[in-house]
Amino acid sequence: MGSTNRGRAALVQAAAGMLLGLLAFQAAATPARDPKLKSSSVFIVDQSDSSVIYARHSDVAMPIASITKLMTALVVLDAKQPLDEPIRITRADRQLPRGGTSRLSVGSVLTRGDLMHLALMSSENHAAHALGTNYPGGIEAMVSAMNAKAAALGMSSAHFVDPTGLSSQNVASPEDLSKLVIAASHNPTIREYSTDPQYSVRIQRRLVEFRNTDNLVANPTWNIVVQKTGYIAEAGKCLVMEAIIEGRSVVIVLLDSLGKYTRVADAKRIKTWMETSTAGRVQVSMR
Secondary structure (H helix, E strand, O other), X not given: OHHHHHHHHHHHHHHHHHHHHHHHHHHHHOOOOOOOOOOOEEEEEEOOOOEEEEEEOOOOOEEOHHHHHHHHHHHHHHOOOOOOOEEEOOHHHHOOOOXXXXXXXXXXXXXXXXXXXXXXXXXXXXXXXXXXXXXXXXXXXXXHHHHHHXXXXXXXXXXXXXXXXXXXXXXXXXXXXXXXXXXXXXXXXXXXXHHOOEEEEEEOOEEEEEXXXXXXXXXXXXXXXXXXXXXXXXXXXXXXXXXXXXXXXXEEEEEEEOXXXXXXXXXXXXXXXXXXXHHHHOOEEEO
16 A cells, blocks of 8 residues: 555656656747847747737837948949949038948049948948939939838838938838838849948048958848948937848847847847847737
8 A cells, every 4th residue: 555655646746756857848849938038129020920019119200320221222323323333422411410430531432332332331421422422413312212112112200301311300100111121132232242242442542341241241140131320319229120030931020229239139129029039920919
């Protein structure tokens, strides 16, 4: 009798151990419902089926800074302007509001492709402005084309007033920016230029090297299809991208990140969160 009770006790103990082990496994496999992102506005969507993975204030339009340059590149490419055409940097290209510093001196001659490359990769404002001044009809016609393109993409909250993003009047919601990122990802030129870690151009007699403003493109653990950073005071630090995470094409929009490294840290948190077992299946909305 005693041996039977001991046997039953052992079976109960073993079953309890298995149950605790299963619960521990499930707890480890189930991610937190919130990846603890610091950016004010966030939108994460699986491009393959348009399922929203995470959203925070995603339908609110706000300044987008140099994310604008993705639209600038799209309309230039839509116009089928030759990328090998030489363009001279003028004083008008350098006299921009809060234009800051630029390594493109007046009189420098670069091809349209070089200017687009620098605008997308290193967020060169004077390069983006030169693309606008050399667009058919000039800056005004380009801005009109940018707004028309936004409407065609279904970006109902978007509005553009300049091709650089230096104006705080360039606005869009994170949801609408995801549409811009997806459109940009379909263009091989934008994919190549925006994800190039570095690029050198000849300015006057010197070969000058430019680097990508998003250091994630050089990180071998990332597979980034297209990306763009942005910053002005009204917009905060911004980052948009399409990346392959766990075999899924994921569009990430991060706006108004405080601090120098927050947007990149948020992108890393998202990647880790999605790589944690069922994280990619969790959907969180904080509108």
